[in-house]
Amino acid sequence: MTFSERFHEIRTGFERPFWVANISELFERLSYYAVFAVLARYLHEGLHFDVERASSLTGMFGGWVWFLAVIGGAVADRLGFRRALSLAYLILSFAYFLIGSIGSAWFAPVRNAFPLVGLVAFVLMLPALGVALVKPCVVGTTARASKENVRSIGYSIYYTLVNVGSTLGPLLAGWEKDHGSAENLFRIAALSVFLMFFVVLLLFKEPRRADDAPPASVSQVGKNFLTVLSNPRFMLFLLIFTGYWIVFWQEFIVLPLYISAYIDPNANTARILAVDPIVVICFTMVIGFLTKRLHAFHAIVLGTLISGLAFILLIVHPSVWMAVASLVVLAIGEIIQQPRYYDYISRLAPPDQQGTYMGFAFLPLGIGSFVAGKFGGWLMHHFGEEMRRPELVWWSVVAVGVVTTLLLWIYDRFVRQDKDAAG
Numbered sequence: 001m002t003f004s005e006r007f008h009e010i011r012t013g014f015e016r017p018f019w020v021a022n023i024s025e026l027f028e029r030l031s032y033y034a035v036f037a038v039l040a041r042y043l044h045e046g047l048h049f050d051v052e053r054a055s056s057l058t059g060m061f062g063g064w065v066w067f068l069a070v071i072g073g074a075v076a077d078r079l080g081f082r083r084a085l086s087l088a089y090l091i092l093s094f095a096y097f098l099i100g101s102i103g104s105a106w107f108a109p110v111r112n113a114f115p116l117v118g119l120v121a122f123v124l125m126l127p128a129l130g131v132a133l134v135k136p137c138v139v140g141t142t143a144r145a146s147k148e149n150v151r152s153i154g155y156s157i158y159y160t161l162v163n164v165g166s167t168l169g170p171l172l173a174g175w176e177k178d179h180g181s182a183e184n185l186f187r188i189a190a191l192s193v194f195l196m197f198f199v200v201l202l203l204f205k206e207p208r209r210a211d212d213a214p215p216a217s218v219s220q221v222g223k224n225f226l227t228v229l230s231n232p233r234f235m236l237f238l239l240i241f242t243g244y245w246i247v248f249w250q251e252f253i254v255l256p257l258y259i260s261a262y263i264d265p266n267a268n269t270a271r272i273l274a275v276d277p278i279v280v281i282c283f284t285m286v287i288g289f290l291t292k293r294l295h296a297f298h299a300i301v302l303g304t305l306i307s308g309l310a311f312i313l314l315i316v317h318p319s320v321w322m323a324v325a326s327l328v329v330l331a332i333g334e335i336i337q338q339p340r341y342y343d344y345i346s347r348l349a350p351p352d353q354q355g356t357y358m359g360f361a362f363l364p365l366g367i368g369s370f371v372a373g374k375f376g377g378w379l380m381h382h383f384g385e386e387m388r389r390p391e392l393v394w395w396s397v398v399a400v401g402v403v404t405t406l407l408l409w410i411y412d413r414f415v416r417q418d419k420d421a422a423g
Contacts (some may be wrong), residue, residue, distance in 0.1 A: 034185055065128040066369065094185075102120060
């Protein structure tokens with residue numbers, strides 16, 4: 001096929017809802033990661049929470065997103081993608097505006113009426129409601145609004161736009177740190193998703209279903225959940241793999257606080273966090289080609305080990321540039337394991353339960369974020385503030401990565417039965 005023929009195939013292979021949904025996802029990711037990039041420091045330096053509380057709340061912010069993603073698909077199916085996306089962007093715009101307003105003078109009556117920890121925790125849960133609806137809507141629209149011959153390209157476009165948004169978010173946060181304030185960044189994030197609310201209302205048309213099958217009932221979804229929960233080997237794998245995300249989420253939870261406290265208080269930590277998605281965008285294709293012959297499970301183990309060892313660089317030489325180098329290594333591990341992880345789970349799932357299994361695939365991200373917040377905050381307080389040995393923070397994180405790799409290896413040797421489930 002010539003280039004012109006391929007271009008024509010792509011140009012005519014996607015319906016308008018595909019482009020509307022995926023472009024809106026770019027802005028959703030931009031807003032989410034702009035907020036995530038500054039949240040730990042905003043809570044610690046702006047709202048004056050201690051380092052343990054700030055870390056725990058930041059971990060909770062990330063955790064709820066992935067927990068609710070387990071049921072977000074079922075809810076989106078019941079509402080319809082257009083209504084679900086509109087509701088999601090309305091919730092997100094309100095939530096980000098509230099996060100940026102917690103410290104404002106006009107918000108003082110509300111702030112003084114409730115315990116601050118409880119109020120912040122409640123507000124930080126709100127974005128998860130929106131994100132949990134956006135993801136299944138965009139992925140579902142990509143499937144429904146793409147012709148069969150370009151559907152794989154459609155998912156590539158989706159993945160690329162997600163990473164572009166994940167890059168632009170921290171870069172926007174870094175620019176705002178130099179030219180504005182964290183509060184204004186949250187309002188920019190709110191405006192970004194609020195504009196997507198109108199884009200969806202005006203331009204998005206509900207994509208047709210490939211068949212006339214009704215969406216699964218709530219009771220059926222519940223039965224599918226119980227079926228997955230009764231699979232002990234699968235649940236054990238998810239529990240072990242949570243260790244990977246305990247390591248990974250320290251990038252957003254502990255690393256900004258660590259750089260600010262022990263390396264350079266003036267460092268633009270939000271801009272540093274853009275390194276990870278930039279590496280993912282630039283090297284996914286190359287690393288995917290180099291590791292394509294690896295069995296999916298072995299790619300998961302290798303990626304976990306590489307990411308787990310990433311922060312040794314920061315231990316060897318605590319500096320901003322070594323933090324950047326650590327994020328490069330972390331991203332390489334992510335690229336090796338992440339696509340193969342979803343491939344592995346999709347092949348484990350029975351044909352009528354793929355959606356439920358893929359929903360459960362997000363659980364390690366959620367559990368890992370919750371644990372990472374508590375764990376990282378305790379490490380910073382105990383080893384950093386009490387013992388004055390901050391390098392032990394990262395030795396502890398590396399230990400989690402190594403132990404997780406060892407447990408995955410043991411699981412592969414003695415527990416896993418699907419030796420040919422994924423190649």
